[in-house]
Amino acid sequence: MTTELKCHKGIGPQVQGEALVADDNFSARYDLDxxxxxxxxxxxxxxxxxxxxxxxxxxxxxxxxxSAWMLHEMKSxxxxxxxxxxxxxxxILAQGAALADLAMCDRFEDGxxxxxxxxxxxxxxxxxxxxxxxxxx
Amino acid sequence: xxxxxxxxxxxxxxxxxxxRWAMDHMVKxxxxxxxxxLVPVSQAHMMADPESVGEAGVxxxxxLASHPEKERRVAVPMITDPRxxxxxxxxxxxxxxxxxxxxxxxxxxxxKLGILMTNTxxxxxxxxxxxxxxxxxxxxxxVVIYCNSALGAYSNFEGGPSALAAGLTGRTPxxxxxxxxxxxxxxxxxxxxxxxxxxxxxxLGGLVGRLSGSYWEVxxxxxxxxxxxxxxxxxxxxxxxxxxxxxxxxxxxxxPEAPTLDDVCRGAPPQAQKITxxxxxxxxxxxxxxxxxxDIVVFAAPQLSLLEMSSVADLLDGKHVHDDTAMIVCTSPSxxxxxxxxxxxxxxxxxxxxxxxxxxxxNQYAREIGExxxxxxxLSNSTKxxxxxxxxxxxxxxxSMEECVASAVAGEIV
Numbered sequence: 001m002t003t004e005l006k007c008h009k010g011i012g013p014q015v016q017g018e019a020l021v022a023d024d025n026f027s028a029r030y031d032l033d034x035x036x037x038x039x040x041x042x043x044x045x046x047x048x049x050x051x052x053x054x055x056x057x058x059x060x061x062x063x064x065x066x067s068a069w070m071l072h073e074m075k076s077x078x079x080x081x082x083x084x085x086x087x088x089x090x091x092i093l094a095q096g097a098a099l100a101d102l103a104m105c106d107r108f109e110d111g112x113x114x115x116x117x118x119x120x121x122x123x124x125x126x127x128x129x130x131x132x133x134x135x136x137x
Numbered sequence: 138x139x140x141x142x143x144x145x146x147x148x149x150x151x152x153x154x155x156x157r158w159a160m161d162h163m164v165k166x167x168x169x170x171x172x173x174x175l176v177p178v179s180q181a182h183m184m185a186d187p188e189s190v191g192e193a194g195v196x197x198x199x200x201l202a203s204h205p206e207k208e209r210r211v212a213v214p215m216i217t218d219p220r221x222x223x224x225x226x227x228x229x230x231x232x233x234x235x236x237x238x239x240x241x242x243x244x245x246x247x248x249k250l251g252i253l254m255t256n257t258x259x260x261x262x263x264x265x266x267x268x269x270x271x272x273x274x275x276x277x278x279x280v281v282i283y284c285n286s287a288l289g290a291y292s293n294f295e296g297g298p299s300a301l302a303a304g305l306t307g308r309t310p311x312x313x314x315x316x317x318x319x320x321x322x323x324x325x326x327x328x329x330x331x332x333x334x335x336x337x338x339x340x341l342g343g344l345v346g347r348l349s350g351s352y353w354e355v356x357x358x359x360x361x362x363x364x365x366x367x368x369x370x371x372x373x374x375x376x377x378x379x380x381x382x383x384x385x386x387x388x389x390x391x392x393p394e395a396p397t398l399d400d401v402c403r404g405a406p407p408q409a410q411k412i413t414x415x416x417x418x419x420x421x422x423x424x425x426x427x428x429x430x431x432d433i434v435v436f437a438a439p440q441l442s443l444l445e446m447s448s449v450a451d452l453l454d455g456k457h458v459h460d461d462t463a464m465i466v467c468t469s470p471s472x473x474x475x476x477x478x479x480x481x482x483x484x485x486x487x488x489x490x491x492x493x494x495x496x497x498x499x500n501q502y503a504r505e506i507g508e509x510x511x512x513x514x515x516l517s518n519s520t521k522x523x524x525x526x527x528x529x530x531x532x533x534x535x536x537s538m539e540e541c542v543a544s545a546v547a548g549e550i551v
Binding site: 008009010011025029030031032040041042043044060061062064065066067068069070072073075076077088089090091092094095096098099104 | 162165166168169170184185186188189190191192193194197218276277278293294295296297298299300312313350351352353379380381382500524525527528530
């Protein structure tokens with residue numbers, strides 16, 4: 001059975017992939033080893049895990065403006081998540097998603113997206129429609 | 138989004154590809170944040186260090202710079218954040234020619250776009266501070282939070298691409314902090330301990346940022362009996378933005394939008410949360426302890442003002458940094474010119490410390506230079522930098538400027 005989640009209209013193409021979820025925040029500069037494609041900040045709940053080709057589900061984006069360029073650079077090497085879903089995105093990640101043409105959505109109507117989606121769920125993200133579908137878990 | 142005739146022409150490509158790209162970018166971002174239209178900006182400021190821009194970003198900048206001069210020149214004054222490579226001093230840090238070449242290519246492309254290479258994150262102290270009500274598109278979280286909070290300017294956090302889009306068109310989407318309704322306080326903190334020097338202001342900022350926790354929260358702080366200096370406000374804001382992605386704060390009776398608490402509240406003020414000395418000590422305790430050996434002491438993030446440079450020189454006079462410990466001091470090209478002229482650079486470097494020009498330690502390939510030099514145990518007076526560098530393989534510790542210098546001389550945290 002599929003579950004449909006409504007969110008604000010987002011940025012980027014429609015994509016499908018496997019969810020990687022944490023009740024934690026996201027910064028490309030502070031939290032990632034972008035060469036290896038893993039979370040590297042010791043305090044991060046996903047430390048050591050690969051984010052490549054995942055539908056990354058986090059609480060909010062934080063930290064520096066560098067993340068905008070970094071998403072574009074990571075995309076050029078094929079080492080990005082397929083999409084990033086937030087409860088609340090900050091401006092920088094949205095700007096980075098626009099340059100990198102990476103799917104990004106936030107502001108979910110049914111509550112905390114880090115609780116609504118579980119790691120391992122297969123998820124379709126449709127930014128233009130403001131819709132995320134959990135296909136299977 | 139409502140666009141003027143000129144903006145529609147830009148979006149249609151009638152004024153060249155750079156402006157078409159810029160408009161397309163702003164329409165996408167503006168749609169995500171429900172911007173009704175674009176707002177004119179007086180200045181833009183772009184972060185474009187090679188570590189974050191990368192080869193892909195440099196190619197992108199070069200492609201914009203390849204268009205005819207009339208089409209590619211920025212429409213409003215546009216300046217830059219720190220570079221990732223001090224081209225006069227990079228090999229000794231273990232930085233490579235690949236890094237330096239990316240930086241050189243970025244500079245060449247930016248100059249073709251008409252961007253002024255100020256290479257600074259303290260433009261509000263050294264270039265042209267915005268005034269209250271001034272809409273700008275600034276691209277460094279420390280710059281944005283300072284200009285919004287201390288000066289009453291209107292800016293969102295603009296990543297490099299968006300700052301560039303604003304520079305090329307002289308506009309930015311009207312959302313977030315360009316709207317008065319998003320500048321109302323949503324969190325309220327009462328301090329019971331008066332911060333005394335740069336690091337204590339930074340720690341207060343870090344804690345307020347951590348407790349605020351999102352770009353869309355606006356903290357207001359009450360209970361301050363001292364007015365922070367510009368350098369103290371700089372550390373307060375930089376740490377708050379770093380820990381919380383916070384772009385604006387109010388200090389009751391101090392910052393321009395908050396003569397009183399009521400001025401930044403709509404209706405009843407939010408419930409107040411106390412911040413005690415114990416809360417501040419707890420955040421500080423996350424970063425290092427006495428007796429720990431040190432590989433490097435860093436003064437950066439934000440770049441040092443002339444007055445901070447002078448203080449570092451005073452503290453180092455007649456002393457020598459320990460043989461097993463490095464010291465790096467980062468400042469802006471305009472400040473360093475003054476320091477050279479006044480003998481401050483010579484006094485700092487006589488101790489064995491190194492002054493870097495137009496860079497900031499954490500955005501100059503911190504991971505790679507750490508590995509090249511065996512730097513892990515790092516001490517700084519910047520709450521912002523100790524928050525960042527854990528993700529880059531360092532074990533960061535925090536202390537006051539005086540303690541940092543004494544520790545650099547001793548080779549361990551004193």
